[in-house]
Amino acid sequence: MSLVYAGVLSHAPGITGRAHLVKDTAKRDELYAHFEQQRCEIEATGPDALVVIAAEHFANFFMNNMPAFCIGMAETYEGPIEDPAWLRIERRRIPGAPDLSRRLVREVMQTVDTAYAEEWKFDHGIMVPLHFLTPEYDLPVIPVNINCQGPPLAPLHRAWAFGEALRRACDSVPERIALVGTGGISHWPATPDSGKINEAWDRDFLDRLMRLDRDALLSYTDEETYRDAGQGGFEIRTYIAAAAAAGGPGELQYYTPDLPIFAVACTVARFDIA
Amino acid sequence: MSLYQLQKFLYVLNRDEQAQRQYKADPDGLLSGYQxxxxxxxxxxxxxIGLLYVLGVNGQILMHYAAFLxxxxxDYLDLMREGIRRHGPVRAGVYAMTGGGASFAVEETER
Incomplete structure (x- = not known):
């Protein structure tokens, strides 16, 4: 078994970009402490690479040629694609793991027709997690994308199948792999409703996720998600894929709807590898 | 309308430094490549920003564009609300305004 860690965390750009505007700095620092705890847990597993299942935001993949799923195979990546002063994360190169990526892609393709890419500019969706989880940028990263931006989107059961395929691929290689899914739950980001949060919906979704209740997780329609959780809610695909990769129940380590300036209820959780 | 072309322009601008330079030096030249x-x-x-939001531009690329500007x-949030006031509801896409236009963050209301 070479999947050594699986978890999820939030990636909203405000977490770094608007950190200086936050009034409840104790709550913000509490969130940061949970990211740091997640970093320590990942480090303790001694990973050779970090797979980040993300939902990018039209930074690399556009409607001219949109893959449902994509896995990075580059030697290095660059990010953030946004104005570094806006995101408050310095632009840099991030090491990849091209040989490992190729072996993972080959195995994933046994069951899921994933796209792959040797060019990838990370946006906040990956840079914010890396800022907290690999602050020295010394752990090779393999980016994975699920299209959550431009409908038609992959059905949730395919996000689950993609997660299972990633797990099988991780288990087929000798390297020790940590995996995180990163997305939002209910949120209306980049609209005038930025900061709107449906806490009841979030808690119900996270309950289904932590119980690894496959049927309940896959029962949402996109219409329901859009109505109750906003266009940002489509990003639950990343959490669902991470849960499917883990195969075990999760522990919700942190959830707070009390930092709406970050445009989402920030979340940290870890799954059992089963 | 040509929302695809509009968003393609912003997608390219957001990720291409040469396009960013041309946008500032020769916007008409850059725009001429799009329908x-x-x-x-x-x-x-x-x-x-307000009109682009109403035209249905994806909020993520619009947010990057606003940061570039x-x-x-x-102010970005206010410009979108002003766009709604001037031009009416969002005409296309999934980035519609679903609240009443009020702020959800104390940091904004108390600034």
Whole structure:
């Protein structure tokens, strides 16, 4: 078994970009402490690479040629694609793991027709997690994308199948792999409703996720998600894929709807590898 | 309308430093490569965040574009609300306004 860690965390750009505007700095620092705890847990597993299942935001993949799923195979990546002063994360190169990526892609393709890419500019969706989880940028990263931006989107059961395929691929290689899914739950980001949060919906979704209740997780329609959780809610695909990769129940380590300036209820959780 | 072309322009601008330089030096030249209505081209030339939002531009690429223009976060939110007031509801896409236009963050209301 070479999947050594699986978890999820939030990636909203405000977490770094608007950190200086936050009034409840104790709550913000509490969130940061949970990211740091997640970093320590990942480090303790001694990973050779970090797979980040993300939902990018039209930074690399556009409607001219949109893959449902994509896995990075580059030697290095660059990010953030946004104005570094806006995101408050310095632009840099991030090491990849091209040989490992190729072996993972080959195995994933046994069951899921994933796209792959040797060019990838990370946006906040990956840079914010890396800022907290690999602050020295010394752990090779393999980016994975699920299209959550431009409908038609992959059905949730395919996000689950993609997660299972990633797990099988991780288990087929000798390297020790940590995996995180990163997305939002209910949120209306980049609209005038930025900061709107449906806490009841979030808690119900996270309950289904932590119980690894496959049927309940896959029962949402996109219409329901859009109505109750906003266009940002489509990003639950990343959490669902991470849960499917883990195969075990999760522990919700942190959830707070009390930092709406970050445009989402920030979340940290870890799954059992089963 | 040509929302695809409009968003393609912003997608390219957001990730291509050469396009960013041309946008500042020769916007008409850059815009001429896209099939846009006069309203769309004008919104891009003027950096009209409110109109672009109403036209249905994906909020994520619009947010990056606003950052590129140096627009502060709360001003960005206000510009979208002003767009709704001036031009009516969002005409296309999934980035519609679903609240009443009020702020959800104390940091904004108390600034």
């Amino acid at each position: 846009l209505t006069d309203e769309e081209a004008g919104a891009l030339k003027n950096g009209d 140096g627009i502060e976060w709360f």
